[in-house]
Amino acid sequence: MDKEKLVNEAKAVFSREDVACLIGYGKDSIGFRVSPIFIRTRDEADQLFFSPLCSLSLVNYLTLEKGVLLEGNKETGGEKIAIVARGCDSRALIQLFAERGIPREQVVILGVPCRGTIDLKKIEGKFPDARNCTEVTEAEGMYYIRFDNESHEVPKEELLADHCKHCAFPNPLVYDVLLEDLVDSKGAAYSDIEEMEKMALEERHEYWKDKFARCLRCYACRNACPLCYCDDCILERVSPQWVNRSVNLSENLMFHLARSYHLAGRCAGCGECERVCPVNLPLMLLNRKLEKDIKNIFEYTAGSNLDDKPLFASFNPKDPNDFIF
Amino acid sequence: MLKKFDPNIMAFLCNWCSYAGADLTGTSHFHYPPNLKAIRVMCTGRINPLMVAAAFRHGADGVLISGCHPGECHYMEGNYLARRKIFVFRNLLEFVGINPERLQMSWVSASEGKKFSNVVKEITEKIKKLGPLTTFDE
Structure with a gap:
């Protein structure tokens, strides 16, 4: 995924909307790990990235920001939260909107069509020594993995998280900004x-x-x-x-x-x-x-x-x- | 001599139909096996499937949920909602390896005393055949 587009859209969100916080993915300091990051100013948006390593869901953090979302915005005066969401995340968001009565317009959704994410346990099992500067890109059914001046190619099937293999909704179902072209869905497999x-x-x-x-x-x-x-x-x-x-x-x-x-x-x-x-x-x-x-x-x-x-x-x-x- | 298996069956009966139906069974002197322990609830829609799981965990070999016939719920739609929940929960029980036949549901109205005694007889026979539930023993 194009990092530049993600960062630009995130910055646009900050300048366009009354957004208090953007929840996105950032690099962790070690190995293949990815951290959720909370961006509160326009300049911090440069830390954002997205890759097949982003397997965690950020939706949970949304409801943890209770002060902004669920308490009627008395202090923050109607500020919104922006979130980077994949297909599954958008489904969780729809459930939350319906169940918790969060107004849809309180959340700015940066939709990411997802090609499946990597199971951290699998990739760490394969490359236990990777420490710094890991980078993973995907092309034509292969993952290209680079770290510590090494580079590897691994077939996608070997590292793909199990639940992603059966995914029927890779595309976000609800979004304000779409960051990439939509991908084909294989339909649910049971x-x-x-x-x-x-x-x-x-x-x-x-x-x-x-x-x-x-x-x-x-x-x-x-x-x-x-x-x-x-x-x-x-x-x-x-x-x-x-x-x-x-x-x-x-x-x-x-x-x-x-x-x-x-x-x-x-x-x-x-x-x-x-x-x-x-x-x-x-x-x-x-x-x-x-x-x-x-x-x-x-x-x-x-x-x-x-x-x-x-x-x-x-x-x-x-x-x-x-x-x- | 080997002791005969006497099942424990927990019954959740709706106040408006099945509980009254069970009452009628008694006043009409219809006989049914004494394995049933009845709990009155206001509506089958009130039954949280966790109550069923809790009954199993506390020693029930079978559970019966009984309420008004579809379309006759005192609260208009409680039994419809219950049917959905119990159907899904039976599937879940089956998937983790508990025989879904241990969770039975019936529609018995306040005038069906005879039907209630038949339902209880049939369910008791079923559970006797299945034997004691040992899943929650460990």
Whole structure:
């Protein structure tokens, strides 16, 4: 992606709009890591960049800037926040606009059509010694990686984050400025989910038992999720206590049932939960399983339309009834 | 002698239809298995699927959710909303390896005492066949 265009558009946003802050991607000081950066003046915009390494979602930071967005702007006098958003981020934004009542015009969206992002765990596993000046560009199914005077070529498939492989919305669905030409969408793919559905019930149970037994209950998946924003989270509440603090299989299962069910019809598919998981649980499998069912049966896709009513706040008299006595 | 498996079934009954229906079952002297533990809720739409998960975790082998027939909800649309939520939650249970048959739903109106006793008989038989739920034992 053209850095110059990104920086120029960011500067234009600052001169054109009453923008208090721009949330974008900046380079971290080590290896392949990327940091969120908060730009408050026009000149700072030079630090912005975008590359396939930008795998984190910035939407979470938007709701952390509560003072500006959610408190009615009493002190800031109607200032706006600008954010760099990929396809999945734009879906999360649409959900937030609908659920939290954030006025659409409070957020200036710099839309980035996304060709998929790199899984940091994969690339660091491949090049553990990369320290300085890393740079990754993409062309024709290959990643060109340069660091410390070395350069490498790696096929895209080897480093692509898992959730990006199944992405159906690479283009931002809502934006004020588009930074690149739109890219082709392959459409949603659920082949891995269908594969799992074919397994016997006991087999699937064993699979998840093995996974959930590893869960540390660090709550990182919840904290990183742009759509888990409740101040009073039921996963931590003591009365009533839905999930005990003890870390064992049954509590972990309860935790993951609650977490994934709360994202039913809401998950934007950004893969943050999987990205931050310290024990690499395939959490997006749960989210995408529900996404698939909801899409097939209720013809509903979370965050695809600003005017949609939330899934569980609406119904159709023709909803499936054959499982009921 | 091996003890016969006696399932624990938790039932969430809506105040306006199924709870009254269960009452009618009793006053009409229709018999049904005593495995059911009924909890009255004002509407099936009030049921958070986490209540179902919590019931399983606290030892239920099966859960029954029962409310008014579609179109007859006291609050106009609560049962429609419940149907959607429970349908999705059953799919999630199945995906993590819990038999979705353990979570049953029925429409029983206040005048269907006979139907209520039949539903309970059928569900108890089903859960007996499935055996105890061991997922939350560890």
